[in-house]
Amino acid sequence: MCLIVNKCFSVRGILKFRPVFLSTMSLEKAKQVAAYRAVDEFVTNNCVFGVGSGSTVVYAVQRLAEKVETENLKVTCIPTSFQAKQLIFKHNLTLGELDTNPILDVTIDGADEVDANMTLIKGGGGCLLQEKIVASCSKIMIVIADYTKDSKKLGERYKKGIPIEVIPMAYVPIKNKIVSVYGGDIKLRSAVAKAGPVVTDNGNFILDWLFTNQDLDWHNVSTAIKNIPGVVETGLFVNMCHKAYFGQPEGIVIERSASL
Ligand SMILES: O=C[C@H](O)[C@H](O)[C@H](O)COP(=O)(O)O
Known part of the structure:
Protein backbone atom coordinates (compact mmCIF):
# COMPACT_ATOMS: atom_id res chain seq x y z
CA MET A 1 0.00 0.00 0.00
CA CYS A 2 1.24 3.46 -0.77
CA LEU A 3 1.59 6.01 2.01
CA ILE A 4 1.97 9.75 1.74
CA VAL A 5 2.19 12.30 4.53
CA ASN A 6 -0.24 15.16 4.59
CA LYS A 7 0.54 18.39 6.47
CA CYS A 8 -2.17 19.79 8.74
CA PHE A 9 -2.36 22.30 11.61
CA SER A 10 -3.88 21.63 15.02
CA VAL A 11 -5.93 24.32 16.82
CA ARG A 12 -2.84 25.66 18.66
CA GLY A 13 -1.11 26.17 15.37
CA ILE A 14 1.28 23.27 15.88
CA LEU A 15 2.28 21.63 12.64
CA LYS A 16 1.30 17.99 12.54
CA PHE A 17 1.60 15.28 9.93
CA ARG A 18 -1.20 12.95 9.06
CA PRO A 19 -0.70 9.72 7.08
CA VAL A 20 -2.95 9.28 4.06
CA PHE A 21 -3.27 5.84 2.49
CA LEU A 22 -3.85 6.00 -1.21
CA SER A 23 -6.59 3.42 -1.27
CA THR A 24 -7.67 4.39 -4.76
CA LYS A 153 -22.80 -13.63 1.41
CA LEU A 154 -24.30 -11.40 -1.25
CA GLY A 155 -25.11 -8.00 0.14
CA GLU A 156 -22.34 -8.16 2.73
CA ARG A 157 -20.10 -5.75 0.84
CA TYR A 158 -22.01 -4.56 -2.23
CA LYS A 159 -24.74 -2.27 -0.94
CA LYS A 160 -26.37 -1.09 -4.16
CA GLY A 161 -28.61 -4.11 -4.59
CA ILE A 162 -29.19 -6.64 -7.35
CA PRO A 163 -29.60 -5.04 -10.78
CA ILE A 164 -32.57 -6.25 -12.82
CA GLU A 165 -32.99 -5.22 -16.46
CA VAL A 166 -36.64 -4.61 -17.36
CA ILE A 167 -38.81 -3.47 -20.23
CA PRO A 168 -39.57 0.22 -19.47
CA MET A 169 -43.39 -0.02 -19.55
CA ALA A 170 -43.35 -2.75 -16.88
CA TYR A 171 -41.02 -1.32 -14.26
CA VAL A 172 -43.65 -0.41 -11.66
CA PRO A 173 -45.56 -3.74 -11.62
CA ILE A 174 -42.26 -5.66 -11.63
CA LYS A 175 -40.99 -3.62 -8.71
CA ASN A 176 -44.22 -4.18 -6.73
CA LYS A 177 -44.25 -7.92 -7.41
CA ILE A 178 -40.65 -8.48 -6.28
CA VAL A 179 -41.07 -6.44 -3.11
CA SER A 180 -44.36 -8.15 -2.21
CA VAL A 181 -42.74 -11.62 -2.44
CA TYR A 182 -39.22 -11.03 -1.16
CA GLY A 183 -39.34 -7.68 0.68
CA GLY A 184 -36.66 -5.03 0.58
CA ASP A 185 -36.83 -1.94 -1.58
CA ILE A 186 -36.39 -1.30 -5.29
CA LYS A 187 -35.10 1.80 -6.98
CA LEU A 188 -35.30 2.71 -10.65
CA ARG A 189 -31.68 3.52 -11.52
CA SER A 190 -31.23 7.18 -12.40
CA ALA A 191 -28.78 8.47 -14.95
CA VAL A 192 -25.98 10.76 -13.78
CA ALA A 193 -25.46 13.13 -16.69
CA LYS A 194 -29.05 13.01 -17.98
CA ALA A 195 -32.40 13.67 -16.39
CA GLY A 196 -34.39 10.47 -15.90
CA PRO A 197 -33.53 6.78 -15.82
CA VAL A 198 -30.50 4.86 -17.05
CA VAL A 199 -31.27 3.30 -20.44
CA THR A 200 -29.22 0.16 -21.08
CA ASP A 201 -27.36 -0.83 -24.26
CA ASN A 202 -30.53 -2.75 -25.09
CA GLY A 203 -32.96 0.14 -24.56
CA ASN A 204 -34.26 -1.09 -21.19
CA PHE A 205 -34.41 0.25 -17.61
CA ILE A 206 -32.49 -1.05 -14.59
CA LEU A 207 -34.08 -1.69 -11.21
CA ASP A 208 -31.77 -2.06 -8.21
CA TRP A 209 -33.27 -4.42 -5.66
CA LEU A 210 -32.04 -3.66 -2.15
CA PHE A 211 -32.81 -7.05 -0.64
CA THR A 212 -32.80 -7.60 3.11
CA ASN A 213 -32.61 -11.41 3.35
CA GLN A 214 -29.07 -12.56 2.62
CA ASP A 215 -29.97 -16.25 2.93
CA LEU A 216 -32.20 -16.64 -0.10
CA ASP A 217 -31.68 -19.42 -2.63
CA TRP A 218 -30.32 -17.23 -5.40
CA HIS A 219 -30.92 -19.73 -8.17
CA ASN A 220 -34.62 -19.94 -7.28
CA VAL A 221 -34.89 -16.20 -6.79
CA SER A 222 -33.31 -15.42 -10.14
CA THR A 223 -35.55 -17.95 -11.92
CA ALA A 224 -38.69 -16.62 -10.22
CA ILE A 225 -37.84 -12.99 -11.01
CA LYS A 226 -37.11 -13.88 -14.63
CA ASN A 227 -40.59 -15.40 -14.87
CA ILE A 228 -42.22 -12.02 -14.21
CA PRO A 229 -43.37 -10.64 -17.58
CA GLY A 230 -41.23 -7.68 -18.54
CA VAL A 231 -38.09 -8.84 -16.72
CA VAL A 232 -35.33 -9.22 -19.27
CA GLU A 233 -32.52 -10.49 -17.04
CA THR A 234 -31.20 -10.37 -13.49
CA GLY A 235 -27.70 -9.51 -12.36
CA LEU A 236 -27.52 -12.76 -10.38
CA PHE A 237 -25.02 -15.12 -12.01
O1 LIG B 1 -22.47 -3.75 -15.51
C1 LIG B 1 -21.31 -3.85 -15.21
C2 LIG B 1 -20.60 -5.14 -15.08
O2 LIG B 1 -21.37 -6.18 -14.56
C3 LIG B 1 -19.25 -5.03 -14.39
O3 LIG B 1 -18.52 -6.16 -14.75
C4 LIG B 1 -19.34 -4.95 -12.87
O4 LIG B 1 -20.15 -3.86 -12.50
C5 LIG B 1 -17.95 -4.78 -12.22
O5 LIG B 1 -17.38 -3.61 -12.69
P1 LIG B 1 -16.00 -3.04 -12.12
O6 LIG B 1 -14.92 -3.90 -12.67
O7 LIG B 1 -15.96 -1.63 -12.64
O8 LIG B 1 -16.09 -3.09 -10.64
Whole structure:
Protein backbone atom coordinates (compact mmCIF):
# COMPACT_ATOMS: atom_id res chain seq x y z
CA MET A 1 0.00 0.00 0.00
CA CYS A 2 1.24 3.46 -0.77
CA LEU A 3 1.59 6.01 2.01
CA ILE A 4 1.97 9.75 1.74
CA VAL A 5 2.19 12.30 4.53
CA ASN A 6 -0.24 15.16 4.59
CA LYS A 7 0.54 18.39 6.47
CA CYS A 8 -2.17 19.79 8.74
CA PHE A 9 -2.36 22.30 11.61
CA SER A 10 -3.88 21.63 15.02
CA VAL A 11 -5.93 24.32 16.82
CA ARG A 12 -2.84 25.66 18.66
CA GLY A 13 -1.11 26.17 15.37
CA ILE A 14 1.28 23.27 15.88
CA LEU A 15 2.28 21.63 12.64
CA LYS A 16 1.30 17.99 12.54
CA PHE A 17 1.60 15.28 9.93
CA ARG A 18 -1.20 12.95 9.06
CA PRO A 19 -0.70 9.72 7.08
CA VAL A 20 -2.95 9.28 4.06
CA PHE A 21 -3.27 5.84 2.49
CA LEU A 22 -3.85 6.00 -1.21
CA SER A 23 -6.59 3.42 -1.27
CA THR A 24 -7.67 4.39 -4.76
CA MET A 25 -4.22 3.55 -6.00
CA SER A 26 -4.20 0.17 -4.26
CA LEU A 27 -7.67 -0.58 -5.62
CA GLU A 28 -6.51 0.09 -9.17
CA LYS A 29 -3.39 -1.99 -8.60
CA ALA A 30 -5.58 -4.83 -7.26
CA LYS A 31 -7.77 -4.69 -10.37
CA GLN A 32 -4.76 -4.68 -12.63
CA VAL A 33 -2.98 -7.67 -11.07
CA ALA A 34 -6.16 -9.76 -11.12
CA ALA A 35 -6.83 -8.88 -14.76
CA TYR A 36 -3.27 -9.53 -15.90
CA ARG A 37 -3.16 -12.90 -14.13
CA ALA A 38 -6.41 -14.09 -15.70
CA VAL A 39 -5.41 -13.03 -19.22
CA ASP A 40 -1.97 -14.63 -18.84
CA GLU A 41 -3.53 -17.92 -17.75
CA PHE A 42 -6.47 -18.18 -20.12
CA VAL A 43 -5.72 -16.48 -23.42
CA THR A 44 -4.28 -18.84 -26.03
CA ASN A 45 -3.67 -18.64 -29.76
CA ASN A 46 -6.84 -18.92 -31.90
CA CYS A 47 -9.15 -18.54 -28.92
CA VAL A 48 -12.54 -16.90 -29.01
CA PHE A 49 -12.54 -14.54 -26.08
CA GLY A 50 -15.48 -12.87 -24.32
CA VAL A 51 -14.67 -9.31 -23.29
CA GLY A 52 -16.55 -8.35 -20.12
CA SER A 53 -17.47 -4.84 -19.04
CA GLY A 54 -16.47 -2.43 -16.31
CA SER A 55 -13.35 -0.81 -14.94
CA THR A 56 -11.42 -4.01 -14.17
CA VAL A 57 -11.89 -5.35 -17.69
CA VAL A 58 -10.06 -2.29 -19.03
CA TYR A 59 -6.85 -3.80 -17.60
CA ALA A 60 -7.67 -7.21 -19.08
CA VAL A 61 -8.02 -5.75 -22.57
CA GLN A 62 -4.75 -3.83 -22.14
CA ARG A 63 -2.98 -7.07 -21.28
CA LEU A 64 -4.71 -8.94 -24.07
CA ALA A 65 -3.56 -6.36 -26.60
CA GLU A 66 0.02 -6.64 -25.32
CA LYS A 67 -0.05 -10.43 -25.62
CA VAL A 68 -1.61 -10.38 -29.08
CA GLU A 69 1.11 -7.99 -30.23
CA THR A 70 4.15 -9.54 -28.56
CA GLU A 71 3.21 -13.21 -29.04
CA ASN A 72 1.58 -12.70 -32.45
CA LEU A 73 -1.66 -14.35 -31.32
CA LYS A 74 -4.91 -14.61 -33.22
CA VAL A 75 -7.77 -13.90 -30.83
CA THR A 76 -11.39 -13.17 -31.76
CA CYS A 77 -13.09 -10.90 -29.23
CA ILE A 78 -16.82 -11.00 -28.49
CA PRO A 79 -18.01 -7.88 -26.63
CA THR A 80 -20.51 -7.84 -23.76
CA SER A 81 -21.43 -4.15 -24.06
CA PHE A 82 -20.91 -0.94 -25.99
CA GLN A 83 -17.96 -0.23 -23.68
CA ALA A 84 -16.37 -3.61 -24.42
CA LYS A 85 -16.73 -3.05 -28.16
CA GLN A 86 -15.03 0.35 -27.84
CA LEU A 87 -12.16 -1.28 -25.93
CA ILE A 88 -11.75 -3.87 -28.70
CA PHE A 89 -11.61 -1.09 -31.32
CA LYS A 90 -9.28 1.07 -29.24
CA HIS A 91 -6.72 -1.75 -28.99
CA ASN A 92 -7.09 -2.84 -32.64
CA LEU A 93 -8.25 -6.30 -31.62
CA THR A 94 -10.36 -8.55 -33.82
CA LEU A 95 -14.08 -8.09 -33.27
CA GLY A 96 -16.35 -11.12 -33.54
CA GLU A 97 -20.02 -11.76 -32.87
CA LEU A 98 -22.15 -14.62 -31.62
CA ASP A 99 -23.64 -15.15 -35.10
CA THR A 100 -20.27 -16.37 -36.35
CA ASN A 101 -18.72 -17.47 -33.03
CA PRO A 102 -21.54 -18.93 -30.92
CA ILE A 103 -19.12 -20.89 -28.71
CA LEU A 104 -16.44 -19.00 -26.82
CA ASP A 105 -13.36 -20.53 -25.21
CA VAL A 106 -13.31 -18.14 -22.29
CA THR A 107 -14.93 -14.95 -21.03
CA ILE A 108 -13.17 -12.69 -18.56
CA ASP A 109 -15.45 -10.25 -16.77
CA GLY A 110 -15.70 -8.16 -13.62
CA ALA A 111 -18.23 -8.52 -10.81
CA ASP A 112 -19.78 -6.30 -8.17
CA GLU A 113 -19.74 -9.05 -5.57
CA VAL A 114 -18.75 -12.73 -5.40
CA ASP A 115 -20.07 -14.88 -2.55
CA ALA A 116 -18.60 -18.04 -1.02
CA ASN A 117 -20.52 -20.19 -3.54
CA MET A 118 -19.20 -18.14 -6.46
CA THR A 119 -22.61 -16.60 -7.06
CA LEU A 120 -22.14 -13.16 -8.55
CA ILE A 121 -23.90 -9.84 -8.53
CA LYS A 122 -23.25 -8.11 -11.84
CA GLY A 123 -24.71 -5.11 -13.61
CA GLY A 124 -23.44 -2.28 -11.41
CA GLY A 125 -22.50 -0.62 -14.70
CA GLY A 126 -25.75 -1.66 -16.36
CA CYS A 127 -24.26 -4.31 -18.67
CA LEU A 128 -25.69 -7.53 -17.23
CA LEU A 129 -27.82 -8.79 -20.12
CA GLN A 130 -25.16 -9.09 -22.82
CA GLU A 131 -22.67 -10.22 -20.17
CA LYS A 132 -24.91 -13.12 -19.20
CA ILE A 133 -25.58 -14.09 -22.81
CA VAL A 134 -21.87 -14.14 -23.64
CA ALA A 135 -20.95 -15.98 -20.41
CA SER A 136 -23.62 -18.59 -21.14
CA CYS A 137 -21.96 -19.26 -24.52
CA SER A 138 -18.48 -19.62 -22.97
CA LYS A 139 -16.79 -22.85 -21.98
CA ILE A 140 -15.20 -21.00 -19.08
CA MET A 141 -16.17 -17.81 -17.28
CA ILE A 142 -13.50 -16.08 -15.22
CA VAL A 143 -14.11 -13.19 -12.85
CA ILE A 144 -11.50 -10.55 -12.17
CA ALA A 145 -12.03 -8.26 -9.22
CA ASP A 146 -10.36 -6.30 -6.49
CA TYR A 147 -10.43 -7.43 -2.87
CA THR A 148 -13.56 -5.40 -2.02
CA LYS A 149 -15.74 -7.75 -4.10
CA ASP A 150 -14.91 -10.90 -2.14
CA SER A 151 -17.82 -11.70 0.21
CA LYS A 152 -19.21 -14.57 2.21
CA LYS A 153 -22.80 -13.63 1.41
CA LEU A 154 -24.30 -11.40 -1.25
CA GLY A 155 -25.11 -8.00 0.14
CA GLU A 156 -22.34 -8.16 2.73
CA ARG A 157 -20.10 -5.75 0.84
CA TYR A 158 -22.01 -4.56 -2.23
CA LYS A 159 -24.74 -2.27 -0.94
CA LYS A 160 -26.37 -1.09 -4.16
CA GLY A 161 -28.61 -4.11 -4.59
CA ILE A 162 -29.19 -6.64 -7.35
CA PRO A 163 -29.60 -5.04 -10.78
CA ILE A 164 -32.57 -6.25 -12.82
CA GLU A 165 -32.99 -5.22 -16.46
CA VAL A 166 -36.64 -4.61 -17.36
CA ILE A 167 -38.81 -3.47 -20.23
CA PRO A 168 -39.57 0.22 -19.47
CA MET A 169 -43.39 -0.02 -19.55
CA ALA A 170 -43.35 -2.75 -16.88
CA TYR A 171 -41.02 -1.32 -14.26
CA VAL A 172 -43.65 -0.41 -11.66
CA PRO A 173 -45.56 -3.74 -11.62
CA ILE A 174 -42.26 -5.66 -11.63
CA LYS A 175 -40.99 -3.62 -8.71
CA ASN A 176 -44.22 -4.18 -6.73
CA LYS A 177 -44.25 -7.92 -7.41
CA ILE A 178 -40.65 -8.48 -6.28
CA VAL A 179 -41.07 -6.44 -3.11
CA SER A 180 -44.36 -8.15 -2.21
CA VAL A 181 -42.74 -11.62 -2.44
CA TYR A 182 -39.22 -11.03 -1.16
CA GLY A 183 -39.34 -7.68 0.68
CA GLY A 184 -36.66 -5.03 0.58
CA ASP A 185 -36.83 -1.94 -1.58
CA ILE A 186 -36.39 -1.30 -5.29
CA LYS A 187 -35.10 1.80 -6.98
CA LEU A 188 -35.30 2.71 -10.65
CA ARG A 189 -31.68 3.52 -11.52
CA SER A 190 -31.23 7.18 -12.40
CA ALA A 191 -28.78 8.47 -14.95
CA VAL A 192 -25.98 10.76 -13.78
CA ALA A 193 -25.46 13.13 -16.69
CA LYS A 194 -29.05 13.01 -17.98
CA ALA A 195 -32.40 13.67 -16.39
CA GLY A 196 -34.39 10.47 -15.90
CA PRO A 197 -33.53 6.78 -15.82
CA VAL A 198 -30.50 4.86 -17.05
CA VAL A 199 -31.27 3.30 -20.44
CA THR A 200 -29.22 0.16 -21.08
CA ASP A 201 -27.36 -0.83 -24.26
CA ASN A 202 -30.53 -2.75 -25.09
CA GLY A 203 -32.96 0.14 -24.56
CA ASN A 204 -34.26 -1.09 -21.19
CA PHE A 205 -34.41 0.25 -17.61
CA ILE A 206 -32.49 -1.05 -14.59
CA LEU A 207 -34.08 -1.69 -11.21
CA ASP A 208 -31.77 -2.06 -8.21
CA TRP A 209 -33.27 -4.42 -5.66
CA LEU A 210 -32.04 -3.66 -2.15
CA PHE A 211 -32.81 -7.05 -0.64
CA THR A 212 -32.80 -7.60 3.11
CA ASN A 213 -32.61 -11.41 3.35
CA GLN A 214 -29.07 -12.56 2.62
CA ASP A 215 -29.97 -16.25 2.93
CA LEU A 216 -32.20 -16.64 -0.10
CA ASP A 217 -31.68 -19.42 -2.63
CA TRP A 218 -30.32 -17.23 -5.40
CA HIS A 219 -30.92 -19.73 -8.17
CA ASN A 220 -34.62 -19.94 -7.28
CA VAL A 221 -34.89 -16.20 -6.79
CA SER A 222 -33.31 -15.42 -10.14
CA THR A 223 -35.55 -17.95 -11.92
CA ALA A 224 -38.69 -16.62 -10.22
CA ILE A 225 -37.84 -12.99 -11.01
CA LYS A 226 -37.11 -13.88 -14.63
CA ASN A 227 -40.59 -15.40 -14.87
CA ILE A 228 -42.22 -12.02 -14.21
CA PRO A 229 -43.37 -10.64 -17.58
CA GLY A 230 -41.23 -7.68 -18.54
CA VAL A 231 -38.09 -8.84 -16.72
CA VAL A 232 -35.33 -9.22 -19.27
CA GLU A 233 -32.52 -10.49 -17.04
CA THR A 234 -31.20 -10.37 -13.49
CA GLY A 235 -27.70 -9.51 -12.36
CA LEU A 236 -27.52 -12.76 -10.38
CA PHE A 237 -25.02 -15.12 -12.01
CA VAL A 238 -25.51 -18.51 -10.39
CA ASN A 239 -23.34 -21.52 -11.32
CA MET A 240 -21.72 -19.62 -14.16
CA CYS A 241 -18.33 -18.55 -12.84
CA HIS A 242 -15.56 -21.15 -12.92
CA LYS A 243 -12.81 -19.17 -11.27
CA ALA A 244 -12.35 -15.79 -9.60
CA TYR A 245 -9.15 -13.78 -9.21
CA PHE A 246 -9.17 -11.22 -6.42
CA GLY A 247 -6.35 -8.69 -6.58
CA GLN A 248 -5.09 -7.60 -3.17
CA PRO A 249 -3.87 -4.13 -2.15
CA GLU A 250 -0.26 -5.30 -1.86
CA GLY A 251 -0.33 -6.68 -5.39
CA ILE A 252 -0.83 -10.40 -4.85
CA VAL A 253 -3.78 -12.33 -6.32
CA ILE A 254 -6.05 -14.74 -4.47
CA GLU A 255 -7.75 -17.38 -6.63
CA ARG A 256 -11.00 -19.22 -5.93
CA SER A 257 -12.42 -22.00 -8.11
CA ALA A 258 -15.92 -23.41 -8.38
CA SER A 259 -16.75 -27.03 -9.11
CA LEU A 260 -19.33 -26.61 -11.89
O1 LIG B 1 -22.47 -3.75 -15.51
C1 LIG B 1 -21.31 -3.85 -15.21
C2 LIG B 1 -20.60 -5.14 -15.08
O2 LIG B 1 -21.37 -6.18 -14.56
C3 LIG B 1 -19.25 -5.03 -14.39
O3 LIG B 1 -18.52 -6.16 -14.75
C4 LIG B 1 -19.34 -4.95 -12.87
O4 LIG B 1 -20.15 -3.86 -12.50
C5 LIG B 1 -17.95 -4.78 -12.22
O5 LIG B 1 -17.38 -3.61 -12.69
P1 LIG B 1 -16.00 -3.04 -12.12
O6 LIG B 1 -14.92 -3.90 -12.67
O7 LIG B 1 -15.96 -1.63 -12.64
O8 LIG B 1 -16.09 -3.09 -10.64
